[in-house]
Amino acid sequence: MRRRGAGGEGGAGDGGRAGRFWSARRVPAAVVAVVVLGAAGVLLYDVAAVRAGHRALGWRRRLAHELAHRPLHNGWIVAGAVLAVLAGLWLVVLAATPGRRGVLPMRRDDPDVRAGLDRRAAALVLRDRVMEVSGVQSVRVDVGRLAVRARARSHFRDLDEVRTDVEGVLADAVRELGVARRPVLSVRVHRPPRR
Known part of the structure; x- marks a missing residue:
């Protein structure tokens, strides 16, 4: 997490709006x-x-x-x-331009506190949450400013069931992250190639 400082990361007059972090x-x-x-x-x-x-x-x-x-x-x-x-x-x-594309602004419940979440850290948290879904063998999660893309590999269970569970887990995890702008979720589930 990052807090507002003197390093050009936003003015005091944001009025509770969660804007992007400036470099x-x-x-x-x-x-x-x-x-x-x-x-x-x-x-x-x-x-x-x-x-x-x-x-x-x-x-x-x-x-x-x-x-x-x-x-x-x-x-x-x-x-x-x-x-x-x-x-x-x-x-x-x-x-x-703001320049800190790797930092996602978080919701501002208090106008005096401004926080951001590193996109790689958010991807790691979401990946760990998706790995808890039954049937998921591996997953890759990419977190962008506007979308979260998850590509999971399932080695058992029906693919539609796994996709539904992954979407639900991702939606809950993204909500718990507390980012200011809720990203669009994109989930793809496939089987590992047969040898």
Whole structure:
């Protein structure tokens, strides 16, 4: 379980609504900050050197010459523009999306408490519950944000009976998990291959 903290996981004004958990995105933010700081530092040094009477650095003279003489439809100019647009779109997507897809928000009975359940942990709990059903030999459970998919293998009993029991056990277990949005259940039961 996760509780609300200072790491960008939601504001205090949620009003009891169980929204998704937001990621702090520290690594992309640190990379962008270091790149921008380095570029700004080099540019500021070069501008200060030119103001002090020195010549501009060679890379800046070369860049100004290339930008002045290359046409806009040049392949390198277009490739640089496309790369800058893609990087900008990636940063906008990172800023506008929650990012913690592995955490399922739980119901908020108290507006001051916010909890989440790891999807892999939820899948493990549901798998253990399904394994208790008579006739189930093995099962694989995948927990998504919108659906829970269970694929069970039954070595005895009628498949329809096992499927009904598995659906009932899964429905009860999902309800007991206390997730905010009840996922759709998808159950498939089959026999092991004959040897």
